Amino acid sequence: MTSAFTDSFSDYTRQLAATATRANRLALENAESMFGVQLKSLEKSITATSGFLGDIVQSQEPATLLPKGAQLARDNLSRWASASQEVMGLGLKASQAFGDLARQPLAGAGTGAGRR
Secondary structure (H helix, E strand, O other): OHHHHHHHHHHHHHHHHHHHHHHHHHHHHHHHHHHHHHHHHHHHHHHHHHHHHHHHHHOOOHHHHHHHHHHHHHHHHHHHHHHHHHHHHHHHHHHHHHHHHHHHHHHHHHHHHHHO
């Protein structure tokens, strides 16, 4: 009786540890993906802004800078919005994967209990 309980408890503990490891790996991969998307967007915005700053320094006609600056602002805002949507999508995929991960042990526990 005690051996069966110990074996069962040990199996559930192993399963819980494996699930926790998978959840941690999933969280880290998701954070890395989100950070990468935001970093790419920031890099593109900084490159475009630094190019515009170079145009400001070399410009002979200040009147042409206002439309370029407005276009740069629109482009940067568009990049930010696109990156935000992509990050939101990655978050939704991760939450779905976490949900699937949380359901797996419960399904396994139900079938394991029916065998005994």
